Amino acid sequence: MAGFREVVNACGFKDLGYSGPDFTWCNMQEGENRVLLRLDRAFATNDWINYFNGTRVLHLVDSTSDHCAMLVADSIAVQPSRKRRFHFEEMWTKKEECKEIIRNAWEGGLHQGTPGGITSSLQNCATDLERWNKSVFGFVPKQIQSKRKALNDLTLQDRNGVMGKEINSLRREINDLLDCEETFWHQRSRILWYGQGDRNTKFFGRI
16 A cells, blocks of 8 residues: 555646545445445546546445446536337336236227227237336336435435445345346347347237
């Protein structure tokens, strides 16, 4: 550590400071066993600081790691929203309600033996699934963002380690959402789309 400090001083590095929690590592324990430390820092020279004026270092609490991610940025990118066509989502099959929604949509359809009846049932099924998706899953990336903000706020409040249980519970919720997001993008990969796309043959075959 002494050698590291000598290099920092010799190069004229400055600590860029941070925004967010006061620590970058947590042992993930609860109660009096909880340990919080600031192990990670961002350094730069005066020339770099003057050239990239306004740069901020953010400590981002992550649900899957005992370390905070460190983001060095001068602005926060905002992803534009876009409208998309209906896709059957594989992550829906993890919920038992999905089968009931599909069954009810088909059983409630009229003239099921005609092309028009089949088309109507498909449209009703898609509408019901999208409505259910909004109420149960919502927009997964937005939920992740919201819960990560809540995790960050909760972590800022937990200065004596007494909120470890609530923090770990929120981490698990975020991890479940991350699993859904991974399934979402996995389904859309070029390699597997034709096998797992809108057809979902095995799933419908079991209903």
